[in-house]
Amino acid sequence: MASVSLRQIVKHYDKTAVLHGIDLDIADGELMVFVGPSGCGKSTLLRMIAGLENISSGDLHIGGVRANDIAPAQRKLAMVFQSYALYPHMTVYDNMAFALKLAGQKTPAIDAAVQRAADTLQISQLLQRKPSELSGGQRQRVAIGRAIVRTPELFLFDEPLSNLDASLRVQMRVEISRLHRELQTTMIYVTHDQVEAMTLGQRIAVFNGGRIEQVGTPHQLYNHP
Ligand code: ADP
Numbered sequence: 217m218a219s220v221s222l223r224q225i226v227k228h229y230d231k232t233a234v235l236h237g238i239d240l241d242i243a244d245g246e247l248m249v250f251v252g253p254s255g256c257g258k259s260t261l262l263r264m265i266a267g268l269e270n271i272s273s274g275d276l277h278i279g280g281v282r283a284n285d286i287a288p289a290q291r292k293l294a295m296v297f298q299s300y301a302l303y304p305h306m307t308v309y310d311n312m313a314f315a316l317k318l319a320g321q322k323t324p325a326i327d328a329a330v331q332r333a334a335d336t337l338q339i340s341q342l343l344q345r346k347p348s349e350l351s352g353g354q355r356q357r358v359a360i361g362r363a364i365v366r367t368p369e370l371f372l373f374d375e376p377l378s379n380l381d382a383s384l385r386v387q388m389r390v391e392i393s394r395l396h397r398e399l400q401t402t403m404i405y406v407t408h409d410q411v412e413a414m415t416l417g418q419r420i421a422v423f424n425g426g427r428i429e430q431v432g433t434p435h436q437l438y439n440h441p
């Protein structure tokens with residue numbers, strides 16, 4: 217698990233500022249949602265936490281360690297994207313095992329990790345299939361499974377359910393909540409969907425125009441809009 221601390225985080229693209237000094241603390245094991253309209257800077261901030269965008273100014277700490285200049289691969293986090301980004305020529309098993317193989321883990325350890333993740337996500341019966349043979353919901357489970365096997369200390373979700381139909385979205389939200397209860401890992405979840413934010417978030421940061429306007433539990437935000 218890892219806490220995340222953001223202090224006066226600013227992001228410029230050329231001369232345009234898209235984040236204007238973000239201050240936020242996310243506790244160990246917390247499920248924090250970033251919500252707000254398209255273009256307000258949520259995924260830019262998430263990508264900065266992941267190390268996929270550089271930070272124009274300000275301080276990022278992950279697990280109490282200053283992380284501004286730590287390479288993405290060295291941050292113990294996993295990110296799940298809206299597009300599943302699975303390797304099309306590999307089986308589900310190989311997609312999930314890939315990062316562990318790269319990290320030089322031994323086959324029995326890889327097998328065990330993939331099986332455990334597949335059980336958690338109820339995709340054990342799909343391990344020998346190719347992504348093209350799966351439904352959208354199944355693909356998103358594989359994408360989440362691929363993140364879980366690495367036992368990250370921090371999970372980042374960037375609109376992971378936007379491509380799914382409404383009923384599947386509801387089902388996957390329940391799964392992600394359950395996953396959070398099971399793993400007790402810190403999660404940051406980006407969405408433009410207020411209902412999703414309210415049902416998933418332990419706390420919610422409401423973004424607008426590159427600023428956080430409000431932070432609170434769903435109860436606090438609902439009762440003090
Ligand atoms: P959100 O995730 O809330 O939809 P983004 O973080 O994707 O918002 O984008 C915030 C703003 O930054 C938008 O105005 C977007 O056009 C701009 N932006 C994002 N990425 C880039 C980039 N690589 N170059 C220039 N502007 C960008």
Ligand code: ADP
Nearest residue numbers: 229253254255256257258259260263298374375
């Ligand atoms: P989101 O779904 O978060 O709103 P976008 O569709 O805005 O994302 O952006 C998708 C990709 O395009 C991102 O990698 C982002 O960095 C890039 N991007 C967004 N806006 C701009 C921009 N104005 N100029 C250059 N790249 C951009």
